[in-house]
Amino acid sequence: MGTTVSMPPYLNEEKFTGIEIDLIKNAFMNQGIKEFKHVDSSFKRAIKLLVENRVDAIITNGSNTYYSDFKNIYPSHTILNYVDCVISLKSSKEEFKKPSDIIGKRVWAFKSAKKSLGQEFARAAGLTAEYNESIDQLLQPKALLKGRMDFAISDRNIFFTQALKDKIDLNLFRVFNLSSKTPRVLRFHSKKLRDLFNNGLSNIRKNGTYELILAKYKDQYKSTCN
Known part of the structure; x- marks a missing residue:
C-alpha cells in the first residue's frame, strides 16, 4: 500500500x-x-x-x-471521512462563515485542499495571495499558535491530536465548520x-x-x- x-x-x-x-x-x-x-x-x-x-x-x-x-x-x-475544518486562534477574532472569508487572509491548508474542497473553496483560494498548501499538517498547531497564519485548513482530528502532543491548550483555538467531509x-x-x-x-x-x-x-x- x-x-x-x-x-x-x-x-x-x-x-x-x-x-x-x-x-x-x-x-x-x-x-x-x-x-x-x-x-x-x-x-x-x-x-x-x-x-x-x-x-x-x-x-x-x-x-x-x-x-x-x-x-x-x-x-x-x-x-x-476526514473532518475538514477551518481553525483560528480565539484571540485573533477571525470569523469564517463561507469560503470567500479566506480571501485576504493568511491561510495554510492541507495538500490538495483546492482539489478536494469544492469549486467555491478553490475559487477563494485562487484569490488569496497568502494561500499555501503543505503535506505536513503536523506543523500547523504550533505555527497557528505563533500567529504565522490566520486560518489553518485541516482535519480537526489530526490538528487536535498533534496540538495535544505539542502540549498546547485546545481552548486557545476556535473551530469553524467547513461543511465538508x-x-x-x-x-x-x-x-x-x-x-x-x-x-x-x-x-x-x-x-x-x-x-x-x-x-x-x-x-x-x-x-x-x-
Whole structure:
C-alpha cells in the first residue's frame, strides 16, 4: 500500500497502525489477506507507483480530482471521512462563515485542499495571495499558535491530536465548520482486488468490527468539527 506521511490518529507510520489503517487491515483480513507492507510517498508519487503496478493500492482522498486523469484506476467504497475544518486562534477574532472569508487572509491548508474542497473553496483560494498548501499538517498547531497564519485548513482530528502532543491548550483555538467531509478511499489497479476489499469493508461494518475500531479511537476521532 502507498501511504502519505504519518498523520495520527489515522496513520502511525512507525507502527503501521491508526484508525484508518486498522479499518483497512481488518477489511483485508476479513478476506484472508493478513500480510501488509506500506510505501511512504507523496500523493503524486503514489499514483505513479500504482500505475506502474509497484503497489497494489494507495490511500487517497476520494474527492481529489487529480486522479480523474488516470484510466483503469478503481476507487473503493468510502473507508471513513476526514473532518475538514477551518481553525483560528480565539484571540485573533477571525470569523469564517463561507469560503470567500479566506480571501485576504493568511491561510495554510492541507495538500490538495483546492482539489478536494469544492469549486467555491478553490475559487477563494485562487484569490488569496497568502494561500499555501503543505503535506505536513503536523506543523500547523504550533505555527497557528505563533500567529504565522490566520486560518489553518485541516482535519480537526489530526490538528487536535498533534496540538495535544505539542502540549498546547485546545481552548486557545476556535473551530469553524467547513461543511465538508473528505471521504477516504483505497485506489487499486486491480478491479478484482478492489471488489475483494469492498466486500471485506462491508463485512466488518455488518459484524461490528468497524464500530469496535471507532470505539478504540473515540478520544481521538470525532466526526464533526464541533
